[in-house]
Amino acid sequence: ANNKPPSRAHVVVKSQRPFEDADRLLKNFLQHAYRRPASQADHRRFLKLITKALESGHSFTDSMIAGYTAVLASPGFLYHQAKQGPLDGHALAERLSYFLWNSPPDERLRQIATNGDILNPFIKSPQVERMLDDPKSRRFVDAFLDYWLDLRHMAASDPDSELYPEYQLDDALVESLPEETRLYFHELIKGNLGIRHVVDSDFIFINERLATLYEIEGVSGAHFRPVELAANSPRGGLMTQASILKVTANGTTSSPVTRGVWIMKRILGQHIPPPPPSVQAIESDIRGAKTIREQLARHRSDKSCNVCHVKIDPAGFALENFDVLGGWRDRYRTTRNGEGEAASGVGHNGSHFRFRHGRNVDASGKLPDGRPFQDIRELKRLLSTDEKQLAHNLVEQLTIYATGAPIRFSDRRHIEAILRNSQSDNYGLRTLIHELFKSDLFIDK
Numbered sequence: 001a002n003n004k005p006p007s008r009a010h011v012v013v014k015s016q017r018p019f020e021d022a023d024r025l026l027k028n029f030l031q032h033a034y035r036r037p038a039s040q041a042d043h044r045r046f047l048k049l050i051t052k053a054l055e056s057g058h059s060f061t062d063s064m065i066a067g068y069t070a071v072l073a074s075p076g077f078l079y080h081q082a083k084q085g086p087l088d089g090h091a092l093a094e095r096l097s098y099f100l101w102n103s104p105p106d107e108r109l110r111q112i113a114t115n116g117d118i119l120n121p122f123i124k125s126p127q128v129e130r131m132l133d134d135p136k137s138r139r140f141v142d143a144f145l146d147y148w149l150d151l152r153h154m155a156a157s158d159p160d161s162e163l164y165p166e167y168q169l170d171d172a173l174v175e176s177l178p179e180e181t182r183l184y185f186h187e188l189i190k191g192n193l194g195i196r197h198v199v200d201s202d203f204i205f206i207n208e209r210l211a212t213l214y215e216i217e218g219v220s221g222a223h224f225r226p227v228e229l230a231a232n233s234p235r236g237g238l239m240t241q242a243s244i245l246k247v248t249a250n251g252t253t254s255s256p257v258t259r260g261v262w263i264m265k266r267i268l269g270q271h272i273p274p275p276p277p278s279v280q281a282i283e284s285d286i287r288g289a290k291t292i293r294e295q296l297a298r299h300r301s302d303k304s305c306n307v308c309h310v311k312i313d314p315a316g317f318a319l320e321n322f323d324v325l326g327g328w329r330d331r332y333r334t335t336r337n338g339e340g341e342a343a344s345g346v347g348h349n350g351s352h353f354r355f356r357h358g359r360n361v362d363a364s365g366k367l368p369d370g371r372p373f374q375d376i377r378e379l380k381r382l383l384s385t386d387e388k389q390l391a392h393n394l395v396e397q398l399t400i401y402a403t404g405a406p407i408r409f410s411d412r413r414h415i416e417a418i419l420r421n422s423q424s425d426n427y428g429l430r431t432l433i434h435e436l437f438k439s440d441l442f443i444d445k
Contacts, residue, residue, distance in 0.1 A: 013061045013064070018054055018063070019051065022050045022054070022060075022063065022064060022067070023047060026047055026071075029071065030042060030043060030071060033071050034076045034077060035105060036090030036110075036113070042074075046070055047067070049067050049070055050066065050067035080098070085444070086443050089112070089116050090110075090113045092119070093105040093110065093112070095402065095403070095442070096109070096118075096127070096128075096131070097109055099402040100136075100137055100140045101131060101134070101136040102139035102143050103136065103139065109127070121438065125434060132430065137189075138182075138186065141182050142182060144398075144401050145178075145181060145182060145185060148397045148401070149181065149238065149244060149266060150247045150262070150266070151178050151182075151247065153247045154174075154246065154247060157246075157251035157324075159251050159324055159325055160251055160252040160324075161349065162336070163252060163333045163335070164324060164325065164355075165351060165354070166348060167325050168349040170209075173210070173213065173242075173325070176206075176209050176210050176242075177210075177242050177246060178243050180224070180242065181243045181244070183224055184201075184205045184238070184241070185429075187205065187226070188429045191430075192425060194387070194426030195387050195391040195394065195428070196384045196387055196426070198238055198394065199237045199267065199380050199383045199390065200237040200380040200381070200383075201229075201236040201237050202228060203226050203227060203229060204226070204227055204229060204235055204236060204241070205225070205226055205227070206225075206227055207219065207221065207222050207223060207225075209222070213325070214242075214328075216233075216235075232377070234321065234328065234375070236380070238267070239267065240319070240322065242325060244326075245319065245325065246326060248262045253292075254319070254320065254322070254323065256293075256296065256319070257316055259315070259316040260311075260314065260315045260317075263319075267383070269389070269396055269397075272308060275308070291332065292320070293317065310368055311368050314365035314366055314368070314373075314379075315365070315367075317363055317364065318363050318365060318373060318376045318378075318379040319363070320361045321363045321375065321376060329361060331358055331360050331361060332358040332360075334356045338358065339356070339359075340357045340358035341356055341357045342356050343356060363376060365379070387426065387427055388419060388423075390427070391419055391427035392419060394427075395418050395436060396415065398432065399441055399445070402436065403442065403445040411441055411445075415441065417435075418436055421435045
C-alpha cells in the first residue's frame with residue numbers, strides 16, 4: 001500500500017516573459033490592494049523583491065506570491081490613508097466605501113475618485129443613494145449595530161437554567177434576536193424614517209418565535225415580516241427589542257443600573273462616569289427577600305452615589321417589566337428556595353419548573369428633570385419629545401464609526417449643521433447619513 005500522503009493541489013502560473021508580466025501584474029494588484037493608484041516608488045520597491053526572487057531561481061508563481069505577500073503586509077494595504085487636512089478623492093472614496101459597505105471601493109467609486117467627481121456635491125448624493133440601496137449596505141447595518149447597540153455581546157451569557165428553563169435549547173429564539181434589530185434598523189434607513197423611531201414605533205419586524213415571546217397573535221412561520229403593533233403595546237423602538245434586553249442582562253437577573261446606563265449612553269448620548277473603585281456592585285437578590293428597587297434605594301442614600309443614580313436608574317426601572325431575554329413579566333422570579341409561589345410547567349429541556357413567582361415589578365420612575373412615568377410606554381413618550389437630542393447622539397455615533405476618531409469640542413458646529421439640515425425630514429436616518437457625508441466632519445476628520 002502506498003502510505004505517502006497526497007500532494008496538495010495548487011495552481012502554477014507559468015510565464016514566457018516573467019519580468020514583463022511581473023511588472024504588469026504587480027501594477028494592477030497594487031492599485032486594488034492600496035485602493036488608489038500606487039506611487040512609482042512603491043511599485044519599484046515590490047517589483048525589486050519579485051525580480052530578486054526570479055533571479056535567484058524561484059518559480060514565477062512563488063516570486064509573485066512573495067511580492068503580493070509583501071504588499072499585503074505593508075501599511076498601504078493595512079491602513080486607510082491618514083494624511084493631515086481634507087481627504088483627497090481616493091481617501092474619501094475609501095472612507096465612504098468602508099463606512100457603508102465595509103469593503104474597498106468598487107470600480108465606480110474608484111473612477112469618480114480618479115477624475116475628482118466624488119468631491120462634487122451633485123455627485124456625492126447619488127453615490128450615497130446607490131450604496132445604501134445596494135445589498136452590501138447590510139454589512140454596514142450589521143457592523144454598526146454591533147458597535148453602537150452592543151449586539152456583538154449577544155452570546156456573552158445564557159439564560160439561567162433554573163430561573164428561565166423555557167429558554168433552554170431554544171436556538172430559534174436566540175438566532176432571531178439580532179435579526180429583528182438589524183431588519184428594523186435597515187427599514188429606518190430604507191424609508192428615511194424619523195429619529196423618534198429609535199425610541200418608539202407602531203411596527204416591528206418579527207417571526208413566529210418572536211411573536212410568541214412578545215405575545216402577539218397571527219404571526220406564523222420562520223420568516224421575518226413587519227407587524228403593526230396594538231396601540232397599548234409596550235414594544236416598538238429599539239429599547240424593548242429582545243436583543244437589547246438580552247445584552248443588558250446577565251442571564252440570571254436584570255439590573256436597572258446596567259440598562260439605565262445603556263439607555264443614557266447608547267440612546268441619549270449622555271456620558272456616565274464609572275463608579276468609584278470603592279463602591280461594590282449591586283447584585284439582585286434572586287431569593288426574593290428584597291427587590292432591586294429596595295436595594296438601590298439604600299445605595300442611593302449616599303449622596304455621592306445618588307449624583308449618578310438619579311440619572312441612571314429611572315430609565316432602567318422602566319425596563320424592569322422585561323426579563324433577561326425580553327419576555328414580559330409582572331413579577332420577579334426567585335429560586336426554588338426563595339420567596340413566592342412555586343411555578344408550574346415544563347421547560348424546553350424537559351424538566352419541570354423549579355423557580356417561584358416573587359414580588360411584583362414596579363416600573364415607575366421620575367426623570368432627572370422631574371417628569372414622572374408609570375411604565376415603559378410613558379417613558380418612551382417622554383424620550384420621544386426630544387428628537388434633536390436623539391439625532392445628535394446618532395450623528396456622533398455614526399461619525400465615530402465612519403471616521404474612527406472621537407468627537408471633539410470643535411466638531412460641535414459641524415454636528416449642529418447636520419442637525420439643522422436634517423430637521424425638515426424629522427431627522428430621518430437616511431438624511432442624517434447624507435448630511436454626514438457632505439459635512440467637513442466626514443472629510444476633514
